[in-house]
Amino acid sequence: MAHTDSVPPGPDLGKGVPLASVPRGGVLAGHVDGEPVLLSRLDDGCHAVGGSCTHYGAPLGEGLVVDGEVHCPWHHACFSLRTGEALRAPAFAPLARWHTEVVGDTVFVRAQEDAAPAQPSRPRVDPGAIVIVGGGAAGFAAATRLRDLGFSGRLTMLSADADAPCDRPNLSKDYLAGTADEDWIPLQGPEFYAEHRIDLRLGCEVAAIDAAARQVVTGSGERLGFDALLIATGAEPRRLPLPGFDRPNVFTLRTLADARAMIAACANARSVAFVGAGFIGMEAAGALRTRGLEVHVVEPGEVPMGRALGPEVGGFLAGLHRAQGVVFHLGATATGFDGRVLTLADGTTIDADMLVVGVGVTPRTQLAAAAGLDVDDGIVVDARLQSSVAGIYAAGDVARYPHDGQRVRVEHWVHAERQGQAAAANMLGAAQAFTDVPFFWTHHQGVELRCSGTLHGWDEVRIDGEPSARDFTARYYRRGKLVAGASVGRDLENLSIEAELRG
Missing domain, CATH: 3.50.50.60 (FAD/NAD(P)-binding domain)
Structure with missing residues (x-):
């Protein structure tokens, strides 16, 4: 939800504020022409970007500022304070930017800058064709990031779902409650895929992956060649083999x-x-x-x-x-x-x-296993999210990757999106290990619980604050080492725990 007051909090930055009021390396939250704006003072000067997260409109002035980036207090998206670029999911759209001017000891935020995006640099590796199998969080995020990074080749996204990639966390929250319109649910409309030249094929079952021939075989028998492949098939709900559990209701x-x-x-x-x-x-x-x-x-x-x-x-x-x-x-x-x-x-x-x-759910590994990829409660990938077959990557609920000295499979929406973004970069030669801290949020009767880290295998929990007052942070430890934090009413503290776990 976006800020609903007629005037956002903080000073009118268009009228100018003392330079000393903007902390070095930090931000001052204010507004310009009724729009929330963050004014930052970094080592290369002053910058101004939009003050509302482009994901759900959270006030970024209440977030965590680290190394020229601001982290959203609600769902931990991350933006550049210099360019407004959305660096990490769940936000994909950039923040608006404003011109700044320093006159004497006063800094002014002037007109908004041209929203035209900068042309991405040419990727180190430019595969001719990339196929993404799966239309969920990881697949969508990967396709979007591939184009953002300058990939210009053929990009095909095969989804077994009848609907375009959607905001799945909302399905069990506002949408199911009847308080969110279905218009909110798609992550993007059809024009987005056309504009970005993403060949999204809905209701498309994949019959096989021919790793040797570098082809994906669809249910209709079509063969799609690839130079790089992302398997983002997700997971499917477990069924209970009990009498009557196959009924239509x-x-x-x-x-x-x-x-x-x-x-x-x-x-x-x-x-x-x-x-x-x-x-x-x-x-x-x-x-x-x-x-x-x-x-x-x-x-x-x-x-x-x-x-x-x-x-x-x-x-x-x-x-x-x-x-x-x-x-x-x-x-x-x-x-x-x-x-x-x-x-x-x-x-x-x-x-x-x-x-x-x-x-619970079971990872959809059948295609990978039949193609000869290593599978063990998920598709086994390395730190760069590449499978046992070169050029074939996996991301999201189906990927089992190295984390904190062990192999894990994480079933969180934001984490799947971030894995998709990381896999996309590595397909283009980034050669970067995926080290993001798992994060998710969950909504219960009007209360939001935010969780950073891995909530399994802990042996001690320490709670600061009072749950009954809806104001607390629970920290989870394994053999004395912090592995996760869950909080209500302490968003900045949860961001700090994520940063601590990131190291």
Whole structure:
């Protein structure tokens, strides 16, 4: 949400401010002609860029400024204070820029600069043809970054989805709750792909990857040659082989089509049961509670999201849902669904007009395995996100990459986008290791929890602040080493934890 006041906070920078009021290496948040602006003073002079994140409109003046960059307080996008360039996802559009002028001891922000983008430098390596398999976060981010970096060859993006790449985190939040229009959901319209010469093919199943011939074979039998390939096939929801779990009123939530189907089912439903209490499932439970449905959540653990967050933070989030009428069945497992009643192992029955199953996902590795790539709970890649076959890369939920002395697979939207950006750069010869810190945000009954780092394998949690006051940071440690932080109401602190983990 963008700032809604008629005049953004801070001084009118167009009227000039004392140069001394702009901290060296830092920023002063103000406004020009009613627009929020950040004025920075760096070693090469003063610069002025837009003060609202181009992702969701967060006030960048509340973010973290490091080395000529500003990091968004909400979703950790990163921009250059000199050029306004969007350096890291989830923001893709640049910030506007203004001219600055120093007169004596006063600095003025003058007219906005021409928005025409600078021409990218020619990449070190310029493959003739690149194919991207997958239309999710990683695939979209890679295609966009390839063009930003000056790749001029043939760029084809094959997506099995019927819909263009969309803002998937919103599906379980505002869109499912009915508080976001579908117009918000696509990441870009058709004109974007045409303008950037991205051949986006929707509803396109890939039958095989012929690594030796450097070709992708589509379901229709077409063969598309490639000089570099990105596999960004993501993951698919796990199914439970239980009686009745294949009925038409049983849903999983992964795609826009899934969300549309759930919304349509809500029109004739009074109650819904969720099997599994992970982050997306609990967001969806909150969204359907907003729609007025009676909501039950069945979870084998004693605390929802407790394995990732620990009992106190997980319990805090569960308490937010309970306060809004969500009913939990903890330490419980489902055994069957007859279309109207969900039965649990202890004999408990729950009336449910629809059922939502959220018990994790499985990486889509079949194409990679059949092509002879190394696969181990994901496609095994090196630090540059290249697979065991040269010229074939993987990014997003399907990639298993080296991180902090081990191989991990991270299922976060922003992380997938950033991996796509890194893979794109490496396809063009950047030869850079992917070292970004995992980050995600999750929304529960009006409360945003932001998480940086890896929330698995920790053995100690230390909480500063008070969860009940919605003002705290939980730090997670493994053998005394900080590995993650989760916070509510402390956005700048979470950015600082990300920076500390980045090292």
